[in-house]
Amino acid sequence: MSTVTLSQRELRRRRKLGADYVAPSPYTLKNALEKGDVFTKLSILIFGLGNVVRKQYVKGLIYFAGEVLFIVYMITAGGTCFKNLITLGGNKPTSGWVNGQYVNIPGDNTVLRLLYGVAAVVFCVVFVLWWILEIRSAYKAQCLAGKNGRAPSLMDDIHTLFDAKANQLLLFLPIAGILIFTVLPLIFMISMAFTSYDHNHLTLFNWVGLENFKTVFSNSGSSAVSGSMFLSVLGWTLIWAFFATFLNFFFGLFLAMIINRKTTYGKNVWRAIFSMSIAVPQFVSLLVMHQMLQPTGAVNRLLQTWGWIDGPLPFFTDATWARVTVIIVNLWIGIPYTIMQVTGILQNIPADLYEAAKIDGANWWQIFTKITMPYIIFVLTPYLITTFTGNVNNFNVIYLLTRGDPAVNGASAGKTDLLITWLYKLTVDRNDYNLGAVIGIMTFIVLAAVSLITYRNSGSYKNEEGFR
Amino acid sequence: MSKHTEVKAQSQGFLHDQRKRRIAADVGTYILLGVLSVIWLLPIVWIFLESFNKNTAPYQSTFFPTEYSFDSYIGLFTDRRVLDFPRMFMNTFIISIFTCLISVWFVLSVAYCMSRMRFRGRRSFMNLVLILGMFPSIMSVVAIYFILKAMGLTSDGMTILALILVYSAGTGAGFYVMKGFMDTIPTSLDEAAMLDGCTRWQVFVKIIIPMSKPMIVYQAIVGFLIPWLDFVMAKVIARTQENYTASLGLWLMLEKEYINTWFGRFAAAAVIISVPIAILFIVMQRFYQESMSGAVKG
Numbered sequence: 001m002s003t004v005t006l007s008q009r010e011l012r013r014r015r016k017l018g019a020d021y022v023a024p025s026p027y028t029l030k031n032a033l034e035k036g037d038v039f040t041k042l043s044i045l046i047f048g049l050g051n052v053v054r055k056q057y058v059k060g061l062i063y064f065a066g067e068v069l070f071i072v073y074m075i076t077a078g079g080t081c082f083k084n085l086i087t088l089g090g091n092k093p094t095s096g097w098v099n100g101q102y103v104n105i106p107g108d109n110t111v112l113r114l115l116y117g118v119a120a121v122v123f124c125v126v127f128v129l130w131w132i133l134e135i136r137s138a139y140k141a142q143c144l145a146g147k148n149g150r151a152p153s154l155m156d157d158i159h160t161l162f163d164a165k166a167n168q169l170l171l172f173l174p175i176a177g178i179l180i181f182t183v184l185p186l187i188f189m190i191s192m193a194f195t196s197y198d199h200n201h202l203t204l205f206n207w208v209g210l211e212n213f214k215t216v217f218s219n220s221g222s223s224a225v226s227g228s229m230f231l232s233v234l235g236w237t238l239i240w241a242f243f244a245t246f247l248n249f250f251f252g253l254f255l256a257m258i259i260n261r262k263t264t265y266g267k268n269v270w271r272a273i274f275s276m277s278i279a280v281p282q283f284v285s286l287l288v289m290h291q292m293l294q295p296t297g298a299v300n301r302l303l304q305t306w307g308w309i310d311g312p313l314p315f316f317t318d319a320t321w322a323r324v325t326v327i328i329v330n331l332w333i334g335i336p337y338t339i340m341q342v343t344g345i346l347q348n349i350p351a352d353l354y355e356a357a358k359i360d361g362a363n364w365w366q367i368f369t370k371i372t373m374p375y376i377i378f379v380l381t382p383y384l385i386t387t388f389t390g391n392v393n394n395f396n397v398i399y400l401l402t403r404g405d406p407a408v409n410g411a412s413a414g415k416t417d418l419l420i421t422w423l424y425k426l427t428v429d430r431n432d433y434n435l436g437a438v439i440g441i442m443t444f445i446v447l448a449a450v451s452l453i454t455y456r457n458s459g460s461y462k463n464e465e466g467f468r
Numbered sequence: 469m470s471k472h473t474e475v476k477a478q479s480q481g482f483l484h485d486q487r488k489r490r491i492a493a494d495v496g497t498y499i500l501l502g503v504l505s506v507i508w509l510l511p512i513v514w515i516f517l518e519s520f521n522k523n524t525a526p527y528q529s530t531f532f533p534t535e536y537s538f539d540s541y542i543g544l545f546t547d548r549r550v551l552d553f554p555r556m557f558m559n560t561f562i563i564s565i566f567t568c569l570i571s572v573w574f575v576l577s578v579a580y581c582m583s584r585m586r587f588r589g590r591r592s593f594m595n596l597v598l599i600l601g602m603f604p605s606i607m608s609v610v611a612i613y614f615i616l617k618a619m620g621l622t623s624d625g626m627t628i629l630a631l632i633l634v635y636s637a638g639t640g641a642g643f644y645v646m647k648g649f650m651d652t653i654p655t656s657l658d659e660a661a662m663l664d665g666c667t668r669w670q671v672f673v674k675i676i677i678p679m680s681k682p683m684i685v686y687q688a689i690v691g692f693l694i695p696w697l698d699f700v701m702a703k704v705i706a707r708t709q710e711n712y713t714a715s716l717g718l719w720l721m722l723e724k725e726y727i728n729t730w731f732g733r734f735a736a737a738a739v740i741i742s743v744p745i746a747i748l749f750i751v752m753q754r755f756y757q758e759s760m761s762g763a764v765k766g
Binding site for chain 1: 490493494497498500501504505507508509511512514515526527528529530531574577578580581585586587588590591593597599600601602603604605606607608609610611612614615618633634636637638639640641667668669670672693696697699700703704715718719722731734738741742745746749750753757
């Protein structure tokens with residue numbers, strides 16, 4: 001069993017991963033099915049048999065219990081769940097005579113049908129994995145029993161869980177958490193994009209294929225969602241993310257460099273002042289800003305008492321004003337983060353680079369463009385990409401500051417709505433879950449495309465050791 | 469670094485000129501930093517003073533209050549009929565303690581596995597986490613609510629448990645910073661321990677965890693802060709007043725039906741929440757920077 005000839009794919013993997021490469025386990029499903037003895041093969045049907053025969057009673061029983069549980073589940077509930085997942089829909093609530101009594105019969109709730117259906121699919125996948133695990137385990141027990149005279153006992157297995165296979169023990173709960181509360185909701189939500197689950201069909205709905213994508217991208221019809229609206233929201237989202245990311249970056253860089261000047265005194269004091277806005281929880285400062293910038297709010301009052309303006313400035317009521325306002329308020333929030341990031345990096349730039357440049361007669365502008373900037377961009381590209389994605393998904397700033405206002409008559413998205421706040425409004429406020437899901441999928445596609453393209457073209461990807 | 473370097477780089481001859489230019493640059497710098505500091509501090513100072521304002525109306529004729537009192541603070545904690553702030557505060561506190569413990573454990577164990585162990589699927593897991601992070605988190609809020617409902621966790625008494633689950637379940641995905649830190653701990657330590665007969669588990673508990681202390685403090689504070697800073701999830705899941713979290717309460721106080729009577733108390737609540745968070749944040753910063761310089765120097 002010790003020497004396994006590696007397939008072409010494995011060889012390529014090994015070359016690509018280098019030191020990270022992990023040889024495949026010799027106890028694969030394929031080997032088990034080909035070389036397993038009669039008990040291993042019987043384990044295909046009776047889970048855990050192979051383990052029990054090799055005196056791994058507890059392990060075998062656990063595998064068997066899993067099989068029994070799954071079969072019971074499929075007979076009692078799973079089958080119906082699958083049927084319901086395919087048809088969706090359901091019965092309307094009715095009332096009628098049951099056993100001589102007039103009763104209300106509650107109707108079905110299609111959301112639950114969809115959820116249970118998705119869960120049933122997940123259970124099936126888990127069951128197949130369980131099956132593979134079980135057969136491999138049976139085969140492993142067979143091999144080890146043949147080699148050592150006995151298969152590892154329960155205590156041995158538990159010991160391995162704390163030692164060589166500690167990853168299985170440690171990762172079990174975190175991965176289960178991610179699966180249940182991140183992956184399952186995502187699958188569930190993505191599947192909603194293909195149904196008619198909107199404010200008109202809150203209890204009963206059906207599969208509609210790509211209908212919702214058509215609604216979002218077509219301009220026909222008088223619905224609150226249209227292709228042109230999608231484009232305008234997408235456009236504003238990208239503009240916002242661009243300015244929010246790069247203005248923050250450049251102003252932050254500028255301030256960090258000014259504070260970092262040799263002759264600026266009280267560096268720590270200045271940095272502390274600018275990090276005040278990080279320390280105050282974002283939603284508090286945003287709500288406060290929202291309050292201050294109202295037409296009758298504190299800022300307008302102040303400017304009016306000083307006599308600088310006659311009427312209140314339309315911070316959140318005029319589309320252009322509102323857009324500029326959110327970008328500027330975001331500077332207030334974002335610049336301190338950039339200062340924090342950049343300060344560390346500025347101090348890390350190797351001093352000999354500067355010395356060499358000065359000896360060669362470079363002026364400060366040349367030093368800035370040829371040394372400082374490339375270095376910072378090289379280090380910060382991943383950070384910039386994350387900030388950009390973070391800004392595309394920046395729910396708090398927009399929702400707490402403007403709620404997407406100024407609103408547009410009859411449209412579901414206001415002038416400052418990002419894709420993400422639009423998604424929120426569609427699902428939570430208007431109950432148009434299907435359209436919200438479509439927007440969510442589109443947001444993901446936009447984000448994935450942008451980050452992939454920029455990352456692939458960035459220096460830190462192409463040339464990992466550029467500054468080493 | 470700007471003007472200063474230029475002159476220095478060119479020549480030493482124009483001593484007089486150099487001094488003048490440096491002073492001009494210094495003055496410009498201080499004026500700019502001063503103005504910006506005022507802008508940065510203004511909202512914070514404003515809300516702080518506003519919380520002591522005797523006149524609690526949301527819109528006032530002056531920028532800063534004219535009369536001061538503690539009424540808003542007293543009202544916030546004694547008037548519990550309409551919005552029960554002390555209860556919201558306690559709810560959030562309980563949720564955040566559990567979230568903190570669970571998230572630290574999850575992040576530590578995932579980071580340890582990713583940093584120290586080599587197994588099949590490790591790379592795929594790391595890539596998958598990156599991809600999952602690109603889906604907008606708001607998207608799954610409603611779906612999570614339905615899942616909790618199917619699990620029977622949305623009834624009144626269970627909301628706190630539901631929120632703990634929601635906040636902590638996915639935290640394992642935030643292992644990247646911790647992994648980066650653990651990567652700086654020399655593997656020779658592990659190897660020596662394993663030669664002496666330690667299991668992987670013992671290496672984790674007895675060597676890696678004690679060495680990761682600064683990062684654990686950072687992670688604990690991050691975990692502790694999640695429930696205080698989130699309000700979207702809480703808004704969808706906590707449907708009744710008794711289960712509101714503090715951030716949800718703050719948001720509610722500025723809604724149309726409450727703002728006129730609650731603005732002063734909003735300011736007070738904002739200060740009460742911000743002060744501990746700010747302190748935690750400053751502590752966290754220190755530990756973060758400490759841990760960024762690596763576990764063991766050299």
